[in-house]
Amino acid sequence: MLKLQKFRKRYGSYAALNIGDIEIPSGIFWIQGSNGSGKSTFLKALAGVLAFDGDILLDGVLSIKKQPVRYRSTVNFAEAEPLFPEFLTGTEMVRLFIEAKGGSPDQTDRYVENIGMAPHIHRSIGSFSSGMVKKLSLILAFIGKPQLILLDEPLITLDALSLDVLYSWIQEANRDHGVSFLLSSHQSLNTDFVKDASEIVVENKTLNLLNDPLVNK
Numbered sequence: 001m002l003k004l005q006k007f008r009k010r011y012g013s014y015a016a017l018n019i020g021d022i023e024i025p026s027g028i029f030w031i032q033g034s035n036g037s038g039k040s041t042f043l044k045a046l047a048g049v050l051a052f053d054g055d056i057l058l059d060g061v062l063s064i065k066k067q068p069v070r071y072r073s074t075v076n077f078a079e080a081e082p083l084f085p086e087f088l089t090g091t092e093m094v095r096l097f098i099e100a101k102g103g104s105p106d107q108t109d110r111y112v113e114n115i116g117m118a119p120h121i122h123r124s125i126g127s128f129s130s131g132m133v134k135k136l137s138l139i140l141a142f143i144g145k146p147q148l149i150l151l152d153e154p155l156i157t158l159d160a161l162s163l164d165v166l167y168s169w170i171q172e173a174n175r176d177h178g179v180s181f182l183l184s185s186h187q188s189l190n191t192d193f194v195k196d197a198s199e200i201v202v203e204n205k206t207l208n209l210l211n212d213p214l215v216n217k
């Protein structure tokens with residue numbers, strides 16, 4: 001699904017990641033690693049919002065460097081601590097993403113309803129609680145027809161009911177539409193929901209793919 005070529009990320013003179021060449025197959029991956037190991041750096045680079053050395057290919061052909069618009073239209077990303085313009089309403093952000101990602105209003109209404117955002121989505125984002133901002137960012141990450149969804153710390157600030165909703169979205173998108181997921185979390189995933197997830201550990205500035213599905217552990 002993803003092929004990293006000579007991948008390296010530096011912040012000035014500091015080498016944050018030195019991964020080189022690696023392939024990540026399709027599936028659901030739980031990214032783990034200690035604070036500062038490079039999980040967010042990796043996800044931001046994959047999302048195309050952070051410059052890096054080397055290249056990333058989706059399905060062996062779509063290069064993040066050579067076809068950045070096509071690549072980014074098929075890779076969705078929710079940041080760990082999302083920031084949105086406070087003067088916009090949730091509805092306006094959703095409309096923007098539907099237009100940019102080619103999503104359908106029906107699909108999006110269902111997400112808004114399921115995660116309990118229907119009563120709040122019309123308000124300005126500046127008036128949202130941190131959980132509401134998180135829910136909005138997750139809704140936006142599912143809009144359109146993504147091939148890959150990157151979720152940085154998606155579980156933080158979500159209440160128990162919303163966690164179950166998010167797990168069901170992940171399962172459904174993966175099962176019905178073949179969407180792959182890379183999600184970082186310091187919390188353990190609920191393997192009753194995310195049955196086929198595998199682990200990627202970020203350590204020593206590189207990735208270690210553990211191929212056993214979590215459910216077999």
Ligand SMILES: Nc1ncnc2c1ncn2[C@@H]1O[C@H](COP(=O)(O)OP(=O)(O)OP(=O)(O)O)[C@@H](O)[C@H]1O
Pocket residue numbers: 011014016033034035036037038039040041042
């Ligand atoms: N903008 C930046 N400028 C300089 N160094 C940075 C920058 N962003 C991250 N780093 C450094 O890169 C390394 C990886 O940071 P990153 O945020 O990717 O880690 P993380 O695994 O997501 O951490 P956490 O679990 O604490 O969220 C850290 O050493 C961090 O200090």
